[in-house]
Each structure stands twice: as structure tokens, then as C-alpha cells.
Amino acid sequence: MTNAKAFAALADPTRREVFERLSRRPSAVGDLASDMPVSRPAVSQHLKVLKEAGLVTDRADGTRRVYQIDPRGLGQIRAWLDQFWDVALEAFKAEVERQADEQNDKP
Amino acid sequence: MTNAKAFAALADPTRREVFERLSRRPSAVGDLASDMPVSRPAVSQHLKVLKEAGLVTDRADGTRRVYQIDPRGLGQIRAWLDQFWDVALEAFKAEVERQADEQNDKP
DNA sequence: CAAAGACGTTAGCCAAGACTTACGGTAAGT
């Protein structure tokens, strides 16, 4: 279950913010940190976590490092969630009917 | 963005384990804790977090409390992820082509 | 070759949170 890293990565709000920005436009570390409330090293550390989770990819461009979304990590989470989607809806439906029956028992 | 709680909730391995068990079968707190490496209060605290994240629902059954999967929290995460899915695949395709061009520049 | 720009890494600090133990509260059985 390597999706553990992906969930842990997206659990942090700052990391989700970085991820959302990269989804709009591939960017370098400094560009991301410039208009964010945390320091550049902090962003760099977050990117490291996102990279190890398979959520982003990095490429060298001169002295800069451009980061970009990686669909692999995203796919793992989606697959894990879809595993529960059907049974969740089914359980929800059953619960609604169960509560309805509870009402009919005491008219 | 209420999906923050859902992500934070599923970030913990023990909480994911509880969630997976509930997806297989609605269960009471004691039943869950009996065959898990943590104490019953720990499971109870985890269930509280999952409930506040909209991932589970609880119902009273005598002295027991049966927990069950809730599709609401699941849906929020899925919606958030799907927001990036298309752009992620597009970015990945562009990156592959970019690397191919890089090869052609140095034959 | 030296200086500057852009990053990654380390050390250290501090708050968040995952556990356990102990306690109180409610419902069912005798």
C-alpha cells in the first residue's frame, strides 16, 4: 500500500496549496515560495514529500528546478477510494431504509 | 474547503484500517478494537475524527454503538481529486513529449 | 575564475496528535 505516502502528503494544508498551484501551472521553487506565507526551504521540503509520494515530478532548467503534477500518486488515491465508493452508497441506502422502518414501529 | 478534515483523517494508518474494516462490515467500537493493536479508547477517538470528517456515521444499538461508512466525506475527496485528474494527465503527456524533443536535440 | 542566483540539506525549536490509563455515564440482565 504505497498510497500511505500520498495521503500523508495531501494531509498538510500547505502541501495541498502547493499541489493546487502546480496543477494550474508548472513552477519553480522560488516562484511558489514568493507568494506564500512560508519560507523557500519549507516549500522545498514540501516538494520533497510530494515527490516521494509520486504526486509531483521535477526537472532541471538551468539553476532552477521546475516542478509539475504527476498523475501516478493521484491515480493511487483514486483507486483506493473507488474501492469503497459502491459499498458506501449501498450502506447509506440501507441506513436510510433502516431509519424509515424505525419510524413505522412507533406511530 | 471542508475536505481538509477528510484528508487529515485518512492520513493516519490506524484510521485507514478502521475505515477499511467498516467498509467490509458495520461494527461496534469493541469489535473493532478487539483485533487491533491499539486500545479501545484509541479506536473511539479515531472514530470521532472520522465522524467529524463525514466519513462514518454512528447509531445506538443498546449499550453498543455501531459505526458505518458515510459516502459524504468520500465524495468530497473524490471531487477534489477529479479537479486535477485531467490537467495531470495532460501535463504528463506534455512532459513525455518534451523529454523526447530533448533527445532529438543531441543526436 | 569569481560572483551571483536558485536549490537542497541540516540542526534545532515548538506545536500537533496518537496512545494509554483512569474515570463517569447509560443500557441490559438478574
Place this chain on the structure above:
DNA sequence: ACTTACCGTAAGTCTTGGCTAACGTCTTTG
């Protein structure tokens, strides 16, 4: 009514992890 079963909560401990400041590395440019 008393006991038993099941559960949530409070207090306390200890680890995890996010942040900053300082330093080291690599590439480009003059």
C-alpha cells in the same frame, strides 16, 4: 436495585512533523 457490558471523555506522556536560520552545492554570467 445491583451488577455487568459497552462506550465516551479527561489528563498526561511521548513521538511526529512543520518551520526557520544557517550552510553547502551547482549552474550561469561577467
